[in-house]
Amino acid sequence: MARYADDMQYRLDKSLNEAEQYSRLNNIRVRGVEDTNSKEIPKETTEKMLDLIEQKMKIEIDGTEIDIAHRLKKRVRGNRDIIVRFTSRMLRDDVMRSKKMLKGTGVYLHDDLTTPNQTAYDSVRLKKREEVKDAWVRRGNILFRSHTDVVKMVTYDDYFYWTDLPWPNK
Secondary structure, eight states, X not given: OXXXXXXXXXXXXXXXXXXXXXXXXXXXXXXXXXXXXXXXXXXXXXXXXXXXXXXXXXXXXXXXXXXXXXXXXXXXXXXXXXXXXXXXXXXXXXXXXXXXXXXXXXXXXXXXXXXXXXXXXXXXXXXXXTTEEEEEEETTEEEEEETTOOEEEEOGGGHHHHHHSOOOOO
């Protein structure tokens, strides 16, 4: 909270981040699905995701269980990421639990995080490797395991600590 001149702005930013993250709980972010058509429409993207979930992950799903799937504008290694919004959080959680079925395919599933949460997660995961054994996200919450096997949750109050740390030398 040291960056904030007043407590009101801090509480507002924290509340906005929490509300935005809550609104993303039915979403997943998918990386690595081939992007051959720069004009791919959401219907085509949704069909690709239905095929991926049914064929590779062996989860029965119909077209009504995905509210929308669309590509993001920014390219990552040639492909644009996909945001998938499920109509059911339970189905979304089933898909996330089954993501290990995609091992070796080059396709990766992640929680759809707000910008502050993604920055904090990247910082926890990459900046203090001597202290952080593993880091993960569960329903928008950032957790990590220390080398002493203690699991801790990163709160919004911890974000500046993590994001202000220097990036490790490459």
